[in-house]
Amino acid sequence: MKIGFIGLGNMGTPMAQNLIKAGYHLQVYNRTIQKADDLDQASITKCKSPAEAAANVPFVVTMLSEDEILKEAVSGEAGLLHSLQKGGVHISMSTISPETSQLLHGLHQQAGSHYIAAPVFGRPEAAAAKKLFVCTSGGAKAKEMARPILEALGQGIYDFGETPGGANVVKIAGNFMILASLEMMAEAFTLAEKNGLDRAAVANFFGATLFNAPIYQNYGKLIANKQYQPVGFKASLGLKDARLAVKLSQTSQTPMPLAMLAHNRLLTSIAKGDGDKDWVEAFGKGVAEDAGV
Amino acid sequence: MKIGFIGLGNMGTPMAQNLIKAGYHLQVYNRTIQKADDLDQASITKCKSPAEAAANVPFVVTMLSEDEILKEAVSGEAGLLHSLQKGGVHISMSTISPETSQLLHGLHQQAGSHYIAAPVFGRPEAAAAKKLFVCTSGGAKAKEMARPILEALGQGIYDFGETPGGANVVKIAGNFMILASLEMMAEAFTLAEKNGLDRAAVANFFGATLFNAPIYQNYGKLIANKQYQPVGFKASLGLKDARLAVKLSQTSQTPMPLAMLAHNRLLTSIAKGDGDKDWVEAFGKGVAEDAGV
Amino acid sequence: MKIGFIGLGNMGTPMAQNLIKAGYHLQVYNRTIQKADDLDQASITKCKSPAEAAANVPFVVTMLSEDEILKEAVSGEAGLLHSLQKGGVHISMSTISPETSQLLHGLHQQAGSHYIAAPVFGRPEAAAAKKLFVCTSGGAKAKEMARPILEALGQGIYDFGETPGGANVVKIAGNFMILASLEMMAEAFTLAEKNGLDRAAVANFFGATLFNAPIYQNYGKLIANKQYQPVGFKASLGLKDARLAVKLSQTSQTPMPLAMLAHNRLLTSIAKGDGDKDWVEAFGKGVAEDAGV
Amino acid sequence: MKIGFIGLGNMGTPMAQNLIKAGYHLQVYNRTIQKADDLDQASITKCKSPAEAAANVPFVVTMLSEDEILKEAVSGEAGLLHSLQKGGVHISMSTISPETSQLLHGLHQQAGSHYIAAPVFGRPEAAAAKKLFVCTSGGAKAKEMARPILEALGQGIYDFGETPGGANVVKIAGNFMILASLEMMAEAFTLAEKNGLDRAAVANFFGATLFNAPIYQNYGKLIANKQYQPVGFKASLGLKDARLAVKLSQTSQTPMPLAMLAHNRLLTSIAKGDGDKDWVEAFGKGVAEDAGV
Structure with missing residues (x-):
């Protein structure tokens, strides 16, 4: 056919x-x-x-x-x-x-x-x-x-x-959840690092236990190891997704402070010139730099 | 023995x-x-x-x-x-x-x-x-x-x-990750609801695919169904954990905006008199109420 | 002419x-x-x-x-x-x-x-x-x-x-500053109230000393007295201004977490059905309600 | 005597x-x-x-x-x-x-x-x-x-x-308002700069009109000109004040997202090694750097 x-x-x-x-x-x-x-x-x-x-x-x-x-x-x-x-x-x-x-x-x-x-x-x-x-x-x-x-x-x-756009809402919600998860892991692993722990050990533990889903295992490893090469998905594309979430939050009148936070993390990365780097780096490096490490 | x-x-x-x-x-x-x-x-x-x-x-x-x-x-x-x-x-x-x-x-x-x-x-x-x-x-x-x-x-x-406190850092980081996940799901499912979708269908999808970890499956179901009874863990105890995360963020100089956000979600719930209700309700109801649903 | x-x-x-x-x-x-x-x-x-x-x-x-x-x-x-x-x-x-x-x-x-x-x-x-x-x-x-x-x-x-749009940028920046000031006063006066102080006494003090500008004196009085009638400027119009700030933040790649916060305060108010009420109420009532008062 | x-x-x-x-x-x-x-x-x-x-x-x-x-x-x-x-x-x-x-x-x-x-x-x-x-x-x-x-x-x-501590509450609330004002100006002036305007012209305008209070005139000039020497008040002392606000927010159950935001701005500055620099720099430089300027 x-x-x-x-x-x-x-x-x-x-x-x-x-x-x-x-x-x-x-x-x-x-x-x-x-x-x-x-x-x-x-x-x-x-x-x-x-x-x-x-x-x-x-x-x-x-x-x-x-x-x-x-x-x-x-x-x-x-x-x-x-x-x-x-x-x-x-x-x-x-x-x-x-x-x-x-x-x-x-x-x-x-x-x-x-x-x-x-x-x-x-x-x-x-x-x-x-x-x-x-x-x-x-x-x-x-x-x-x-x-x-x-x-x-x-x-x-x-x-x-x-409803024609129903699946698009789910896709935008899912992308938001991934962005939120990146921020969450970046904060958790940086907290661990600054308290003297090994980022990778912490990421492995969570990926093997409470958060044993591929997202936490795969992205968790990248964030834990600060390994942002090769670029899988550009930060600028991540921001496009975050903007869709912000816009949908506005049009449907759904306050989403966490979506705003993730959006700004990406916007910061791009404003600093890292739009072509991996979106995971926007979170991993962004949180770590703010913590001075 | x-x-x-x-x-x-x-x-x-x-x-x-x-x-x-x-x-x-x-x-x-x-x-x-x-x-x-x-x-x-x-x-x-x-x-x-x-x-x-x-x-x-x-x-x-x-x-x-x-x-x-x-x-x-x-x-x-x-x-x-x-x-x-x-x-x-x-x-x-x-x-x-x-x-x-x-x-x-x-x-x-x-x-x-x-x-x-x-x-x-x-x-x-x-x-x-x-x-x-x-x-x-x-x-x-x-x-x-x-x-x-x-x-x-x-x-x-x-x-x-x-280091004596190493495991405590991991525990605090993990609790923070759970709180962040509750906020994330509450925002995502409320966004779905306000766009005409069925919260439970969305939660089931994510729990079966990208987020197929117990935390997302179990808490996701509670948030999707707005089912906050019986009380498994009180909001006031959740706030205690959030405060430990905020304090550790301060003492180790690790800026954690998402921890602050989750902390304030619980604090709001408690200030409104819901300290004895389930911590999941603090997120699920808190986000939904802010969205007028 | x-x-x-x-x-x-x-x-x-x-x-x-x-x-x-x-x-x-x-x-x-x-x-x-x-x-x-x-x-x-x-x-x-x-x-x-x-x-x-x-x-x-x-x-x-x-x-x-x-x-x-x-x-x-x-x-x-x-x-x-x-x-x-x-x-x-x-x-x-x-x-x-x-x-x-x-x-x-x-x-x-x-x-x-x-x-x-x-x-x-x-x-x-x-x-x-x-x-x-x-x-x-x-x-x-x-x-x-x-x-x-x-x-x-x-x-x-x-x-x-x-540049044709220069003055519009200033106008948007100024409106953002007003919104931020409303949030700031609402938080400060609610903090005072919850610690047993008289909101009006605190507002008067700041309006007479450090913050002796009309914005703080006029809006400060309204927020302190929780006096949101008559409606001077609708929350829905305030949100329009906040959206312009968020949009300009996005197009010019300027992360503005405080603009996001003020935006969401208005969005919450409108989602709850208060779009025709005064924008000052969105902040004053919003912050107070979150604090249980 | x-x-x-x-x-x-x-x-x-x-x-x-x-x-x-x-x-x-x-x-x-x-x-x-x-x-x-x-x-x-x-x-x-x-x-x-x-x-x-x-x-x-x-x-x-x-x-x-x-x-x-x-x-x-x-x-x-x-x-x-x-x-x-x-x-x-x-x-x-x-x-x-x-x-x-x-x-x-x-x-x-x-x-x-x-x-x-x-x-x-x-x-x-x-x-x-x-x-x-x-x-x-x-x-x-x-x-x-x-x-x-x-x-x-x-x-x-x-x-x-x-009440013995009443005046301390006012002092903490006032310091919070100053911190919030610094964040607000830093975001507004950076937005102006990134849209091609002169930061000082914008600061002068607001200091002469809507925000004609000493705080906006004096700190506004420093932020507009990115002039952070000599050090008037150290960022580390500013963080002490911000921590008092966060703590009071917690003990009195008053959610204060803006206080959290200002707190984290200072914490970031200090984590990056700038604790002995002026607190105004924490905001002015912090916001500008996030915007890539």
């Missing part, structure tokens, strides 16, 4: 590879189309616009990093909205605001096509290993139709109802 | 029961000695003072809730220091400041006895199930001698070196 | 009255034009659109409450940009983001007209008493031309250079 | 000079008695202990920097309590906790002497210029007796009732 695929970034590329492995032929579009050279050429058709990628297929997946870029790819001059067939489904998988999902849902509805939000949790390695967690929201029928595609990408699909 | 046991609170009682099961005869002391009625009477000797409980035994365990009460039980007029035999070991298991451990270590050293810190993680149910995690610090030989006793109480012993 | 005047809200109306007193004839526009009934009818011409208000005059003053409304009044279908004469000056006096000033400056430049930002500090009473402080930024010549108009409105003009 | 005077630090010395000018003969005690060499030798008697300084006089003034040092000077082995005559008055003028005032009040009561708290606002220059603001609390008769002494030291006396 042919489907459209738009956005070949760090996450999009391994996801496209998994779809190819699952037997799909992809009409791919990316701003710098050279990124498509890494894919099996027999299984893809390179396209010159989102509209071309979405032409004559029942599904188009988008994995674009910014709300504005996604909106342009949907309703811009060469947007997918103009070519996606009636009854076709746009599977929107990147981290965006629920507001944008609501807006795009409306546009699709007018055009006779469908929109579902399907943001994912997991880093590029998880995407490659088909270990993403997929959250969905949108019309029940469209979600049902999209299921085989989503199953080819992740280890589990979790549904959050029919 | 006979050992002393001081402090029959919510935690101390199941711990004493496990020591009895392991074959120890306990010389118990508690301010209200009626608490000892729940223990197997053939396995205990009721004592009238800490000194009496520590007389003629190689070990005395303390599980008292406050630094000041512990200090009095050690070096007060009828304190255990006066009766504990030369070479005897005081196993100090409650949540106290490392400063107090340092002080008591010094007193024991002068008296020819030993002091080790062995604070535990786990609620009363975990204590009853012998599932506590025990952190230790202090002299290597004393820790080695105390090992069988600690093994009768928990599922694992984690050592943090010879 | 005839000039245009757009926006007859709580601030705009007394400002229009002062311009009339100074001898200007106003071409007024307001969404609900009945507001113009309070003005001297001989000195005004009621207009049906911003374009009409700006036709054939050398100056047009805007005093509109939101960035989006202002943008529409300038460049919308019936916007002032379409009628303002070449060389005419748009004096933009409300609280908006510097980004919007930059944008409008560009539009005016293309159209051959001028834009200056001239936001003011002062409540409606100060506007009526000609006691506003006016901050200006924009082209030197346009500012010089506008001077007589601004002098008719305030007690002092303070210039902040030629 | 002879009176005792204990504590010749930066504040105590100019205060002692003013008492001498007012005609008092001082029995002075200071840990390093050489400090007394700066005083008119004919008007003082150097003493070897607090007890000696308080012997045979109706009043003894203390100006010591720490609660513990003051307690020792009162009730220690050579404390003033042992020599102060029946009916004598201890005027306690330094920044201490209300708890300490309560304690000392009790000790004096038992001994048949009186205790009043009389902390002051003002820097050493203000002390020299007799421009201190004096806050008082304690027994009415003792305050009345002490009035001439206090009038010789400041420009105004403000009473806060008979």
